[in-house]
Amino acid sequence: MSNYHIKGLEEYYNVYRKSVNKPEEFWAEVADEHFVWRKKWDNVLSWDFEKPEVKWFEGAQLNITENCIDRHLLTNGDKNAIIFEPNDPKEASEHITYHQLSERVNAFANVLKAEGITKGDRVCIYLPMIPELAISVLACARIGAIHSVVFAGFSSSALAMRINDSNCKMVITSDGSYRGAKTIDLKGIVDEALEECSCTTSVLVAKRINSDINMKEGRDKWLQPLLDHAPKQCKAETMDAEDPLFILYTSGSTGMPKGMVHTTAGYMVNTAFTFKNVFQYQNDDVYWCTADIGWITGHSYIVYGPLANGATTLMFEGVPSYPDFGRFWEVIEKHKVNQFYTAPTAIRALAKENLDFVEKYDLSSLKVLGSVGEPINEEAWHWYNDNIGKKKSPIVDTWWQTETGGIMISPIPFATPTKPTYATLPLPGIQPALMDENGKELEGNQVDGRLCIKFPWPSMARTIWGNHQRYKETYFSAYENKYFTGDGALRDEVGYYRITGRVDDVIIVSGHNLGTAPIEDAVNEHPAVAESAIVGFPHDVKGNALYGYVILKETGEGRDHDNLRKEINQIITEHIGPIAKLDKIQFTSGLPKTRSGKIMRRILRKIAGKDTSNLGDTSTLLNPECVEEIMKNAL
Ligand code: 7RM
DSSP, X not given: OOTTOOOSXXXXXXXXXXXXXXXXXXXXXXXXXXXXXXXXXXEEEEEETTTTEEEEEETOEEOHHIIXXXXXXXXXXXXXXXXXXXXXXXXXOEEEEHHHHHHHHHHHHHHHHHTTOOTTOEEEEOOOSSHHHHHHHHHHHHHTOEEEEOOTTSOHHHHHHHHHHTTOSEEEEESOEEEXXXXXXXXXXXXXXXXXXXXXXXXXXXXXXXXXOOOOTTTEEEHHHHHHHSOSOOOOOOEETTSEEEEEEEOOSSSSOEEEEEEHHHHHHHHHHHHHHHHOOOTTOEEEEOXXXXXXXXXIIIIIHHHHTTOEEEEEOSOTTSSSTTHHHHHHHHHTOSEEEEOHHHHHHHHTSOTHHHHTSOOTTOOEEEEOSSOOOHXXXXXXIIIISTTTSOEEEOBOOGGGOSOOBOOOTTTSOOOTTOOBSBOTTOOEEEEOTTSOEXXXXXXXXXXXXXXXXXXXXXEETTOHHHHHXXXXXXXXXXXXXXXXXXXXXXXXXXXEEEGGGOEEETTEEEOHHHHHHHHHTSTTEEEEXXXXXXXXXXXXXEEEEEEEOGGGTTSOHHHHHHHHHHHHXXXXXXXXXXXXXXXXXXXXXXXXXXXXXXXXXXXXXTOOSOOOOOTTBSOTHHHHHHHHTOO
């Protein structure tokens, strides 16, 4: 693992240049480094963004679990692969070595086979963040079954939709889950979903909360007794480089979620490479990503990327607020976490709380801090940098998507100087382009572009399950011969990128394009503001005007609202200009969020536009109750 382990800025630029000038040679060198191949590739890359069709490492054969598990057994068998930290701090954590992981994955793979699952079958995994989740993912990959993990916070109808779309033969779930002080009846949700799914003939049930659940005769089986009797060795299926590894659903702007299809070799090579460089993982480090494996961040940076590097990856079952707001920091102290990867929404929530929750704990093990999921506002960046990183752990603001499979734009810690709110530079092999609305590529320093990628990278999704046409229309039709990300971005004078938010969040006010993120940044600078969301609403003169939803901190709650409105607009005027002033400011106790922590601006936009007849599907929201409050108090 010595090649392409980037340690300095100059080295980054050299490697980057090589990756652009000779992309195939570059990726072949990365793929040649330390992976186990059954057979090497005949051709590194073939691509056509018209069709679109992309193939990496064609002709190669491998199994990703041999790279994530078997490869480490000789040298690192007794090293911890997974540390499991349960929801309740009073319950003991669990340490799973590579050797133990191997036995558990192999036994699970044998159970899948005995249940009739074969290569190419789809298996839906609907589990909480317990070791069985990572193990079942790997067991599917072991036998070539395509896993489709559905986040275990989704409703039964959302689950049914996903099971049916990819015709999953099996569902793996648990009797229930813990979430803070609550328990959730997961098996009940599965039962309800399966009333609508005729494709699913078997359900495996892991025991987690020991609840008394209904087992359907002939369909449902307890997992543990099957595992207890299964052999602990299972030959890994030989997979072609482009065989599908998994499907993961991501919500589109309308209707049916998109089942993004990721394939085997390119995904493995890219997630392993980016994990190594972005987190600068060293041999005895403990790495913790707080995402759920139900999201792409968990697939790539809890399971596959870390394990492909022989790392120790921590899985946390709980929430940041239970039993109190110190839980994250307690876990970091307890397991001496070295790399910590979380989302801006979590940072903002914790920054609202008393600093005592942080200062009680020893965070000196930390070396690298990560952020992912949405633009990180300046205030949150500084809070994270000052209080968690103590100004000595670089923050990697990593931009990427479910569709990209791996991190695309990010600082490399200790090499790339960071800049608050900037994801900074493209990783090697990634060729971004900023485009204007007319399809022209913008060069150099730009304040307003649409982010595209103009050359394939190994971990890009290859299609949408069952709907290649939608894949083409969504990603390859807006700009000729380019992958369109749906995000807006700017580029500063040294080439750093800042993601300004979804382009659908761009609001044109009196002919000026305004990204919501920088305005929200400015609003959040106000000392009484905890969080904000800006949307546009129709305006006779300006075309659109701005509507701000603002959550106040405790310290702001008693204050005069009209005064606060003036002060907030004063800050916006200072940061962006009077053009970005908010016409309306509504104070609220919550903002509607998706389960992965993204603000659902679609709903806020409708309320601001007084168009609440059809708010669309709010069932997948984290906090649907706040929608009522916002509607009641709308201005
Ligand atoms: C990894 C993930 C993708 C969308 C993406 C962006 C936004 C993600 C950042 C970010 C600004 C970041 N996959 N996004 N990371 N925006 N800075 N560092 O989140 O498919 O769930 O979402 O998330 O809009 O297009 S995702």
